[in-house]
Amino acid sequence: MTDQSLTRDTLEARLRAIGAERYHDKHPFHHRLHAGECSMDEVRAWVVNRWHYQASIPMKDAAFMSRCTDPGLRRIWRSRIEDHDGGVDAGGGIRRWLKLAEAVGLDPDYVASGQGVMPATRFAVDAYVRFVREAPLVAAMASSLTEMFAPAIHTQRIAGLLEHYGFATDETLAYFRQRLNEAPKDVGFTLEWVLEHARTRAEQEDAIAALSFKTDVLWAQLDALWNGYVEGRIPPGAWRPGEGLA
Amino acid sequence: MTDQSLTRDTLEARLRAIGAERYHDKHPFHHRLHAGECSMDEVRAWVVNRWHYQASIPMKDAAFMSRCTDPGLRRIWRSRIEDHDGGVDAGGGIRRWLKLAEAVGLDPDYVASGQGVMPATRFAVDAYVRFVREAPLVAAMASSLTEMFAPAIHTQRIAGLLEHYGFATDETLAYFRQRLNEAPKDVGFTLEWVLEHARTRAEQEDAIAALSFKTDVLWAQLDALWNGYVEGRIPPGAWRPGEGLA
Numbered sequence: 001m002t003d004q005s006l007t008r009d010t011l012e013a014r015l016r017a018i019g020a021e022r023y024h025d026k027h028p029f030h031h032r033l034h035a036g037e038c039s040m041d042e043v044r045a046w047v048v049n050r051w052h053y054q055a056s057i058p059m060k061d062a063a064f065m066s067r068c069t070d071p072g073l074r075r076i077w078r079s080r081i082e083d084h085d086g087g088v089d090a091g092g093g094i095r096r097w098l099k100l101a102e103a104v105g106l107d108p109d110y111v112a113s114g115q116g117v118m119p120a121t122r123f124a125v126d127a128y129v130r131f132v133r134e135a136p137l138v139a140a141m142a143s144s145l146t147e148m149f150a151p152a153i154h155t156q157r158i159a160g161l162l163e164h165y166g167f168a169t170d171e172t173l174a175y176f177r178q179r180l181n182e183a184p185k186d187v188g189f190t191l192e193w194v195l196e197h198a199r200t201r202a203e204q205e206d207a208i209a210a211l212s213f214k215t216d217v218l219w220a221q222l223d224a225l226w227n228g229y230v231e232g233r234i235p236p237g238a239w240r241p242g243e244g245l246a
Numbered sequence: 247m248t249d250q251s252l253t254r255d256t257l258e259a260r261l262r263a264i265g266a267e268r269y270h271d272k273h274p275f276h277h278r279l280h281a282g283e284c285s286m287d288e289v290r291a292w293v294v295n296r297w298h299y300q301a302s303i304p305m306k307d308a309a310f311m312s313r314c315t316d317p318g319l320r321r322i323w324r325s326r327i328e329d330h331d332g333g334v335d336a337g338g339g340i341r342r343w344l345k346l347a348e349a350v351g352l353d354p355d356y357v358a359s360g361q362g363v364m365p366a367t368r369f370a371v372d373a374y375v376r377f378v379r380e381a382p383l384v385a386a387m388a389s390s391l392t393e394m395f396a397p398a399i400h401t402q403r404i405a406g407l408l409e410h411y412g413f414a415t416d417e418t419l420a421y422f423r424q425r426l427n428e429a430p431k432d433v434g435f436t437l438e439w440v441l442e443h444a445r446t447r448a449e450q451e452d453a454i455a456a457l458s459f460k461t462d463v464l465w466a467q468l469d470a471l472w473n474g475y476v477e478g479r480i481p482p483g484a485w486r487p488g489e490g491l492a
Contacts, residue, residue, distance in 0.1 A: 119462035
């Protein structure tokens with residue numbers, strides 16, 4: 001380490017501060033969703049659009065693995081793809097997302113087709129996949145550290161949805177419940193790896209910027225949802241209420 | 247041509263129909279801007295964010311040229327970069343954009359730094375540059391055909407801004423005036439090239455989809471502006487009123 005590099009504790013604190021400042025648990029769409037104030041069409045719009053994010057996550061992880069020369073790192077990272085894709089019969093997180101889609105009255109094939117996803121959602125999510133494919137390895141890894149902040153929002157969401165919406169059951173919310181089991185193993189390893197491998201100040205600042213970028217990716221998705229479906233300015237070509245129903 | 251391919255006239259009509267359906271002249275932000283209903287901070291937010299689009303255009307054109315094996319095509323396309331970058335002394339479209347920035351009270355160095363651009367703007371614009379770098383050549387070219395629809399909106403804009411805003415003069419609006427001279431030459435060549443080279447139905451549909459994608463890129467920028475600055479939900483890290491003033 002050079003004189004200018006951050007201590008391990010300071011780097012960890014800087015990373016955690018990003019969650020406190022800009023993680024999407026602070027976005028009004030989430031407050032609305034968790035408080036039971038979303039109309040069913042707003043919930044459907046969220047399910048349709050967040051599908052694109054969910055479906056892109058294993059591609060993002062594959063992009064990361066395509067750059068790892070270390071089989072040990074690839075073996076560990078592979079479990080993320082397994083979590084989302086699962087086996088042919090059982091499926092994984094993606095299939096659990098489609099259970100939620102069904103529960104809110106959407107045709108899961110429509111949701112899975114990705115039709116109706118807002119362009120702004122695609123632009124944000126696709127920027128994330130590309131970032132992980134192209135950024136320095138430590139930064140690519142650090143961008144996934146929003147998982148540090150996810151368990152709190154998933155816990156809130158499960159409680160809020162169960163309290164306020166008829167469609168919410170243990171089965172239909174299985175995606176979020178399962179993430180509560182999966183994310184801690186991922187984040188423990190990744191945080192440790194980033195703290196260990198981001199040594200120079202430049203690498204550390206890259207890691208911090210990468211995590212900040214990722215919060216932008218999440219925030220922009222909710223801004224687009226709010227604009228399209230709470231304010232009712234649905235962009236051309238995006239899902240409209242009444243479309244894609246089961 | 248195969249039986250399934252569109253006639254030249256039908257392809258041109260399909261391309262033009264995209265403008266009629268989804269070009270951003272239909273976005274409420276433009277109506278607001280041209281009718282003099284934008285506050286000066288809304289105008290500033292537009293100038294700050296659209297800077298990122300303007301500044302990316304010559305990079306987009308360079309990405310296109312980096313893929314052209316035909317020096318004849320490169321020679322013609324090069325004039326687009328010249329239009330935006332200009333000479334060291336005179337500058338071009340980008341420098342004219344900074345004149346507009348100054349006129350609305352912004353520090354041109356702040357605007358040129360790109361600080362304060364909303365993440366959603368970056369995601370959309372960067373998706374465009376990447377598209378042009380990676381899509382099939384005819385599609386990459388077709389994505390620039392929103393220029394077919396631009397003269398009408400530029401004419402409206404010049405008239406609307408001159409009528410309603412004190413900062414608007416021939417000098418500060420030189421960017422738009424100049425585009426009225428430049429765009430027709432570009433679009434004439436590009437439309438002809440696309441109509442000539444998109445021969446199979448698949449290539450034709452790619453060209454149509456590319457132009458539709460480009461309208462998404464433009465629309466998403468205005469949605470983000472509306473959400474951030476008309477509705478006042480400014481995303482973390484983006485320009486806030488009072489920042490970056492001259």
